[in-house]
Amino acid sequence: MDFRVDGSDLVLTAFTTRADTVFGVTFLAVAPDHELAERVAARRAVNPATGEAVPILAAEHVVSGYGTGVVMGVPGHDQRDLDFAVARGLPAVTAVEPPSPVIDRAFTEDGRLVRSGRFSGMHSTSHGQRSRTGLRAGA
Numbered sequence: 001m002d003f004r005v006d007g008s009d010l011v012l013t014a015f016t017t018r019a020d021t022v023f024g025v026t027f028l029a030v031a032p033d034h035e036l037a038e039r040v041a042a043r044r045a046v047n048p049a050t051g052e053a054v055p056i057l058a059a060e061h062v063v064s065g066y067g068t069g070v071v072m073g074v075p076g077h078d079q080r081d082l083d084f085a086v087a088r089g090l091p092a093v094t095a096v097e098p099p100s101p102v103i104d105r106a107f108t109e110d111g112r113l114v115r116s117g118r119f120s121g122m123h124s125t126s127h128g129q130r131s132r133t134g135l136r137a138g139a
Contacts, residue, residue, distance in 0.1 A: 026073055075093075
């Protein structure tokens with residue numbers, strides 16, 4: 001998933017296995033030894049799904065040799081992201097609705113999409129491929 005660095009021509013490609021949660025991205029995490037880490041850490045990137053700017057942070061749990069060395073932070077749906085966000089006072093946004101309120105942990109299962117634009121109401125398993133295609137096409 002491509003995130004444009006706000007105010008520049010730089011684009012960070014974030015590794016994800018859950019394109020269905022892109023509407024819940026509240027930060028980007030970059031490996032400290034990533035080739036662009038010094039240029040982009042403490043800046044903001046634009047979420048391609050929402051158009052909102054999110055912080056770019058260096059994170060020890062991101063490995064430059066795995067995927068792209070950049071991870072989209074989705075605290076509502078990934079426990080490691082939630083722990084990272086809580087420690088830094090970052091918000092958690094739910095994009096996949098849990099069957100009951102989840103207070104102390106990330107909801108990591110599939111379900112009905114919420115706060116996901118035109119994909120809201122769709123089941124998360126059917127959303128992944130559609131959002132990858134739609135967002136790459138600029139939709």
